[in-house]
């Protein structure tokens with residue numbers, strides 16, 4: 069499955085509205101980002117391959133569907149992806165976790181890499197890449213390329229807010245990667261911020277505004 073998936077979920081829209089609100093403080097922002105991370109992870113995992121097995125309940129023998137492969141790795145794009153990671157780990161407790169440090173130059177909007185720590189079994193497990201903001205798409209395109217270079221062939225990308233420009237760039241560079249988002253926003257402004265967006269996710273998450 070490729071392209072954009074936005075869960076049709078009133079609770080997700082409610083949490084996103086509160087995340088966007090400039091009056092939400094850093095502690096509230098972090099909590100909401102974790103909750104949204106859990107919801108997006110659930111949606112992103114909805115089409116994982118399954119197998120059927122015999123299971124004994126306390127009442128009877130039955131057959132039940134379970135995952136056919138180990139949980140995918142989680143890869144957080146620093147810093148803001150750490151906020152989503154917290155919730156995603158609650159949903160995928162056995163997933164190995166990778167960290168990818170990327171920072172965007174505020175003038176050129178080009179992202180540069182400052183840390184790469186990826187799990188070994190990306191090839192066997194695949195990956196869910198987490199970054200709340202898909203703006204120009206430069207960071208996401210680089211992040212997915214890194215994860216592919218490390219061996220992953222099945223990759224999903226989860227973000228909170230996508231700009232049309234970033235979505236287009238990511239789908240053009242990596243057409244095999246489905247994007248799971250809470251919202252598709254209107255545009256980028258002249259400083260490369262998503263409009264209406266939610267501001268600088270990393271700064272709001274870590275109180276560095």
Ligand SMILES: O=P(O)(O)OC[C@H]1O[C@H](OP(=O)(O)OP(=O)(O)O)[C@H](O)[C@@H]1O
Nearest residue numbers: 146147148171172203204205206207270
């Ligand atoms: O689509 P792009 O134009 O590349 O922009 C999106 C990137 O910008 C933000 O990170 P930032 O560089 O601000 O780093 P931070 O998370 O450390 O604040 C965001 O978390 C994405 O990684």
Ligand SMILES: O=c1cc[nH]c(=O)[nH]1
Nearest residue numbers: 203261262267268269
């Ligand atoms: O709107 C934006 C764009 C990039 N990064 C952010 O944190 N926010």
Ligand SMILES: [Mg+2]
Nearest residue numbers: 268269270271
């Ligand atoms: Mg930032």
